[in-house]
Amino acid sequence: MxxxxxxxxxxxxxxxxxxxxxxxxxxxxxxxxxxxxxxxxxxxxxxxxxxxxxxxxxxxxxxxxxxxxxxxxxxxxxxxxxxxVLTLFNEYIWNSFLLAAVSTFLTWLIAVVIGVISAYKQYSWFDTVVMLIIFAAMSIPSFFIGLYLIKMFAVDLKWLPPGGMTTTGSNATGLAYAKEVIQHMALPVVVMTLLGIGSLTRYIRSNMIDVIKQDYIRTARAKGLTERKVLFTHALRNALLPAITLVGFELPGLFGGSLIIEKIFNWPGIGQLYMSSFSLRDYPLLMSFTVFIAILTVLGTLLSDLLYRLADPRVKLD
Structure with missing residues (x-):
């Protein structure tokens, strides 16, 4: 090692x-x-x-x-x-990390649950509806979904704020500040989750369909194990092994995958700063951020290889 x-x-x-x-x-x-x-x-x-x-x-x-x-x-x-540039990174990058980390967690949680159920109920009405929703979400541009949600929940219903990280002029601290941030990040998190859940759900569903046809799954069922234990303990563990390779792409995506979303919702993250730097031709910032994404990419591939080794001891790292 x-x-x-x-x-x-x-x-x-x-x-x-x-x-x-x-x-x-x-x-x-x-x-x-x-x-x-x-x-x-x-x-x-x-x-x-x-x-x-x-x-x-x-x-x-x-x-x-x-x-x-x-x-x-x-x-x-x-x-x-x-x-x-390093001062700017420290000011903005944690806002992007908060937004992306929450959406990534929700994306994987929802995709795993829906992917497993959809594979188990292959070709059922649930599987058909899930596939239709997934393809619809993947085909609609992110800026359209974002603007539509702003109109619906912020303009028409007035349930959530349209953008920003906190209310303008707010001096809230403690729990009140945390509540403001959660309310402001709700819409961008929903959009980012919808964008990422489609391809990941299809990937997990496809892997699960292959795994549940294996002999050891039939053996587990023959032993009298509950279907939930068979699916989420035996089948899911092996179905997630190929998905571990995607973890390497999630790391740079935590900071570089929300450029458009941050711009739409006026979220004060590194993505919006990066986009505004293009029109200003602020090359030191643009170059440093691009190198930062390259560093995260190569580290992400190393992390995925190590996680694959931990998940499957049969894999040898030479």
Whole structure:
């Protein structure tokens, strides 16, 4: 196991180095930047700022400087926000994590339960209705679902707030603050859960259909075990083994999978900050966030491999 981890970590470092150079090159070669596109600055001030922030240097020199600073925990300075990138991450990224973590938990919980029941009752009216709802949810764009829920629950019924994380001007603390946050995150969590539940339910349903046809499932039933124990103890454990590979994609999705949703609901997360940085051409922030997603991606694949080994001792990691 230790040899495997050393090999994987070495590969991860090489991959991240190559990915960081590619990401830096793409942003560096993109025409324009925050300084040159800012019409409020005079040509002299633009030239001064470009020299101050090293934007007038060759691309390779800029990359070497950036990677050295990044290894020391300095990911650059956001010219648009006038703050260090790491400070902005600390301010916004936990809001995104809260939103995505809750929706991910609900997505897996609901998908597992519905997928198991749908596989057990294959071709029944329940299975048919579930498949129709899943395909409908997967075919409707996220922005349409979000705007429709805002109109229904926030504008028409006035049950929930239309956006934001807290009420404007609110000074609530403690339980009152937690209640406000829960109310404001209800709609975006519902939308993100609906978007993720479709493909995951189909995946679990397909795996369960294959598993419940195996001989050991018939043996478990022959021993007199209850159907619930057979399905959720014996069958589900083996059906979830292929789904463990999806965990690796969930980790970067916790921060990068809600860009549009955060924009629609005005949620103060890293996704909305990332989207607004595009129009401002704030490349230090854009580049750092993209590298951050790349780091989470490679770590997520490593985590899924380790979890697969823990779930199935027959798997050897060499």
């Amino acid at each position: 230790s040899t495997y981890l050393v090999k994987r970590l070495t590969y991860i470092l090489v991959i991240l180095l190559a990915a960081s150079f590619l990401i830096f090159s793409l942003y560096a070669l993109t025409p324009g930047d925050y300084v040159s596109s800012n019409i409020k600055l005079s040509p002299e001030r633009k030239a001064e700022l470009r020299e101050l922030y090293g934007l007038d240097k060759p691309m390779l020199d800029r990359y070497v400087i950036w990677i050295k600073n990044a290894l020391q925990g300095d990911f650059g300075y956001s010219l648009a926000q006038q703050k260090p």
